[in-house]
Amino acid sequence: MTKHRDKSPEIEAVEARKIILARRAQYMALALVAVGAANNSCGGDVEQDQNAAGVGGSTNTGGMRMCLSMVYGGNNTGSVTSAGGMTPCLNIAVSGGASAGGMRICLSTGGTVAIGGQSGMGNAGGAGGMRICLAGMLITAGAAGRTSSGGMHPCLAGAPSTGGVNSNTGGIKMCLQPPLYTGGQLSTAGNAGNAGNAGNAGNAGNTGNAGTNNNGSS
């Protein structure tokens, strides 16, 4: 129970700073992604690759890759392959995901299962689609996979789909954690939940663009 308090104030402060800035960076990136979601047609660009990849290596064929973290796909187990797509990764636990002609963004690890990653159980595939998740609990180790085909599936928080099949075909699903307003004291009024967003007409998936970039080693 007191594990957090066992740390020295200095160490705790350093860690807290890192975490605050990292979480802020994630939110900033999410905002940027949301703004630029429609502009994912650039092919063949290597946005940034400042990190030494480890075992897996990352290969990006004909796509655009953005790396906002110190390590990204390919550092851990497996590799990240993006064929003709856009694969920004903001965290480290992408373990073997495939995005064919799509855009995949993971902003949190969700434990051992990367968001939208090929975890074995989840088998979430982003074929020609775009998936954005920020909070880890969205796509947990469910029995059935979640498939986003040619669609856009951003989630910010909460657990709108914690199990079972969650299929998003050619549509846009956005879920943001409904704000809970309580004011200064415990609210007795209660808040109505936000209604879910109805699916919108589907976005066409992003097909791969020409070009070859290899980022796997440096």
Added chain:
Amino acid sequence: MVATDKSAASAGQPSSALSIELGYTCNQACAYCYNPSRGSRGALPQITANNAPTADLLLRRVARLLAAWNITSLTVTGGEPLRHPALFPVLDGVAFAGKPLQLITNGTLVTDAVAKRLAEYRLAAVQITLNGATRELHSEHVGRDSFDEAIRGATALVAANVPLTGCIVVTRQNAEHVAAIVELWRGIGAKQIALSRFSPAGMSLERMQSWLPRRRDLLTAFEQAQPFARAGLPISCTVPVPACLLDQSLFAPIEFGQCAIGSPYQEFALGPDGALRLCTLHAGRLAGGRDVLDETWDLATVVNSAEVAEYRSHLPEFCQGCAVAPSCLGGCGASSRYRGDGLPRALDPLVQQYFAVEPSPQLLPSVRARTSVGAEP
């Protein structure tokens, strides 16, 4: 009696909750007191027993607001409201409005007789704060030895079938004792727990350096409270915690509130001077401190006034461009006034304490995290 025109209340009136401050006198001197009229930075006129508003005056003010707004709930607070002679006349009056009614008290003046009398009002809740499961820890927080009195008062309320909300203000001093305090509340019979956080406003501004919880303190507190929430005891963190400080979802089913100012869930504070404030923690008075009894003041315009609506757009520089800023607002705005009013809004001190100066956006790339944030609560 305070009556409302039911037909008018439905026709496009702005909605808001209302907190009625009877006065600021209190028999405790809590280290976390956010009362804006106390402390060296006190911004409001001193209200004492000699110039405290009468029940009639208070009720006339409330009646004006009830006529102008669709008030969703009423909270009666202080100071310590049970020290105020107007408490029961005010309760008598506002009870007729038919709104959910809550009382916030430190509980020390709740006798069996008082509890039975309060039960007659069918209050939605009475909220009492315990900051330690021991006499020493609680007394350290509230400035006097009132542990037994608070326990007795809370127990009397439960015996009288008054719904009890057990509040805990998480501080640096009591964070690792939260489980014991929640257990105490559960044993007394609290229906729900308001797990607040130390918010340096009002009197507590002067105590910020030594009482403000660090991140690790909040993690400890929420981790200790979480098993109780999982066991079915409703627990809410009632003062906003910045989203970048910790992953709130890891502590489910504890509910985390966000600043309601400028939203339909806002709870304005009506001070004993008749002025409105954004909430009980805020010191700044709206409309230059006009009394709501001022007939020239169109109160219907207050809820959606620019002064209120713009509050949500004034974010700390640190929060500019953040995806969750529109709901997070950078945490508790009232706690961010330590720089003083009139200056750009500062970071919530829960975050600010880790930065000698506010980190600029340019700082971000150089400190990009090597940390796995998702795994860290």
